[in-house]
Amino acid sequence: MTDIYLNGAFVPLNQARVPVMDRGFLFGDGVYEVIPTYGGRPVRWIAHMERLERSLAGIRLAPPLTREAWSDLCARLLAQQPGLDQSLYLHVTRGAPPTRDHRFPSDDIPPTVMALAKPISPRPATLAEQGVTVLVREELRWGRCDLKTISLVAAVLFAQEASEQDAEETLLQRDGWMIEGASSNLFAVIDGVILTPPLSHALLAGITRALVIDLARAAGLRVDERPISRTELNQAQEVWITSATREIMPVTRIEQQVIGEGCPGPIWRKLDAAYQDYKQHLEPL
Ligand code: PMP
Numbered sequence: 001m002t003d004i005y006l007n008g009a010f011v012p013l014n015q016a017r018v019p020v021m022d023r024g025f026l027f028g029d030g031v032y033e034v035i036p037t038y039g040g041r042p043v044r045w046i047a048h049m050e051r052l053e054r055s056l057a058g059i060r061l062a063p064p065l066t067r068e069a070w071s072d073l074c075a076r077l078l079a080q081q082p083g084l085d086q087s088l089y090l091h092v093t094r095g096a097p098p099t100r101d102h103r104f105p106s107d108d109i110p111p112t113v114m115a116l117a118k119p120i121s122p123r124p125a126t127l128a129e130q131g132v133t134v135l136v137r138e139e140l141r142w143g144r145c146d147l148k149t150i151s152l153v154a155a156v157l158f159a160q161e162a163s164e165q166d167a168e169e170t171l172l173q174r175d176g177w178m179i180e181g182a183s184s185n186l187f188a189v190i191d192g193v194i195l196t197p198p199l200s201h202a203l204l205a206g207i208t209r210a211l212v213i214d215l216a217r218a219a220g221l222r223v224d225e226r227p228i229s230r231t232e233l234n235q236a237q238e239v240w241i242t243s244a245t246r247e248i249m250p251v252t253r254i255e256q257q258v259i260g261e262g263c264p265g266p267i268w269r270k271l272d273a274a275y276q277d278y279k280q281h282l283e284p285l
Contacts, residue, residue, distance in 0.1 A: 002080045004116040005073045013116065022112055024093030026100055028151030030112070031055035035088040035207075036120060036244045040078050041282035042088070043244070045071070047207050051148065052090060058147040060104070064092055064111045075285050077117040086117040087245055091150065120245060128272075131252030131264045132168035134181070134241065135161065136230065139174040139202075146201050158182035168249065169241050171233075174202070178228045181241045184249070185209040188228050189238035189267050198225040208242040215274040221267065238265035248272050 003010040006018075023029035033052045036043045049067045056063055065073075074088050091114040097105035141154045158170035159182060169181040178197060180186050185206040187196045194216050199205050216223045233239065237260045239251040248271055250264035 002117070003077075004114065005077060006114050007110070007112060010076065016114070018112055018114075019096040021098065021100065022093055022096040023105075024091070024112060024150055027102065028149065028153075029059070030091065030093030030150045031059060031061070031148055032092070032150050033088075033090040033148060034244045035074075035090070036085070037078060037088060037117075037285075038085045038279045038282060040082065041284050042074070043279070043282060044207050044211060045283070045285065047210065051205065051207065052092075054146075055148045056092065058144060059094075059149065061092065061094055061111060064113045070115075071285050073115055074117070077115060078285075080117065081119065085120045087120050088115065088117050090115045093150070123247070127249065128264055128269075131250040131259075132241075133166065133253040134239075134251050134255075135165060135167045135170045136173055136178075136255060137161070137170050139172040139179055141172070144201055145180075145203050146199070146205060148204060155182045168246075168251075171241075171254070173230050176230050178230060178233055179203050180206075181243075184241035184243040184246055186228070187212065187238075187240040187242065187248075188233055188236040189265065190228075190232055190236050192222075192237075194221055194223040194267065195228050196223070196225055197227055206242055206244075208244055208247065211278070212240075212242055212248055212271060212275070215278060216271055219270060219274055221271075234259075236260070238268055240268055248275055 001012045001014060004013050004016050006016045033048055035048045053063055078086055093112040095109040095111045097109045162170045169184055171181050171186060172179045178186055180203040187194060213223050234257050239259050241249050241251060250268045252259050252262050
């Protein structure tokens with residue numbers, strides 16, 4: 001049993017408790033961050049810290065810890081299982097005041113701060129040959145999907161429906177335009193150009209998304225951040241979803257529609273190789 005970090009202490013996971021009045025429990029009033037690490041080294045640590053700070057500012061919560069304090073506690077969490085590839089999960093809520101009230105509690109209520117590390121599951125052996133299937137559904141989340149909040153009931157429902165239909169993910173669309181996955185960003189290769197929807201309040205600025213754009217451009221590939229219609233998506237040569245834990249995942253079926261040749265495409269292979277190579281050259285925490 002590994003320890004997690006909770007409000008300044010390291011405690012065994014099965015002994016960690018928060019009060020029922022915690023605003024995370026009552027309202028989903030908090031934010032989180034997920035940071036993949038390989039051989040103890042994080043992917044784009046600073047970018048993750050910046051996004052966490054943006055999410056906190058977006059819900060008007062002061063940063064509970066300095067970047068150095070996050071770094072120290074994450075190093076300690078990772079050191080419990082040295083050598084393993086692990087994802088770091090950081091979680092901050094607006095604390096546990098004595099009464100249930102939507103309005104912010106008084107300033108003397110400390111935020112709840114939790115962090116844990118967990119091993120990253122290896123990718124399925126079939127991924128590189130078969131890719132994955134995704135569903136498409138109408139967007140029904142709120143207007144600030146750029147904030148990584150813990151209010152995730154829509155993501156829960158989309159993930160469950162996908163799972164029940166043997167799909168990996170649910171892509172979201174609004175007015176015929178693709179937005180992102182319920183827990184991933186979307187890429188499509190159309191006419192040889194790599195496309196991904198532009199950043200806005202409608203989607204999360206994935207750290208993997210930014211990394212994939214940089215790796216592609218460094219490899220001399222063209223990437224355009226521009227809207228992708230539902231119709232275009234069906235005709236794409238390649239489609240991928242990206243996230244910290246999925247890396248770059250090739251999509252070979254959207255609902256009943258087969259994408260490209262029905263197997264992961266050549267541009268995915270090139271970028272996946274670049275991504276795997278990038279993981280070997282990370283900076284220490
Ligand atoms: N969009 C949403 C809605 C997400 O929840 C996630 C991450 N789980 C992503 C995109 C991908 O972000 P990242 O690459 O930073 O994991």
